[in-house]
Amino acid sequence: DAGVIQSPRHEVTEMGQEVTLRCKPISGHNSLFWYRQTMMRGLELLIYFNNNVPIDDSGMPEDRFSAKMPNASFSTLKIQPSEPRDSAVYFCASSLDRVGDGYTFGSGTRLTVV
């Protein structure tokens, strides 16, 4: 099993540009989570899906952020337009169900908005 796969590993973009982060969860896992990690705020849960349906997006900072999960093997997190304060490491994680067993995290996407 290749684990949770995120792409790209690093992204540098200019303020105002659209950024799309991608995630492939572990096959068979039916819950997917997007987290953001910064020094100031630590790990924040942005949104999570169960069986491809968004369950809770209360952590999404503002309307510039959107996430989709069109099928069980793919999810995207989009920021449009991007701002320097969006610079962070974005992690995707998946689990077999949402009753709280351990999550498997991807290696993250380090986003820098200049």
Next chain:
Amino acid sequence: SQQGEEDPQALSIQEGENATMNCSYKTSINNLQWYRQNSGRGLVHLILIRSNEREKHSGRLRVTLDTSKKSSSLLITASRAADTASYFCATFYNNQGGKLIFGQGTELSVKP
């Protein structure tokens, strides 16, 4: 918002010593989990303890949970330089739709 608070924020020990990290939380939980994060990498799940359990072991790891004090501790025995990493506790709340909320983490440095 962050739920768990970890103590200490940073810990430096010699190889072979034991490392203890503590986590406190605010509300009732279904389970508590510990994760490790090496520099520049994703988080790795270490161990999960459910709210009706008091102690759990996995290799050199020992986790305790005191729901009356809303606290947990992670003990790493006979530490190795390879244990150098950040350690996070995370609390799971099923009554909020199933969220895993992370603390700020403890940065552990094990010197050879």
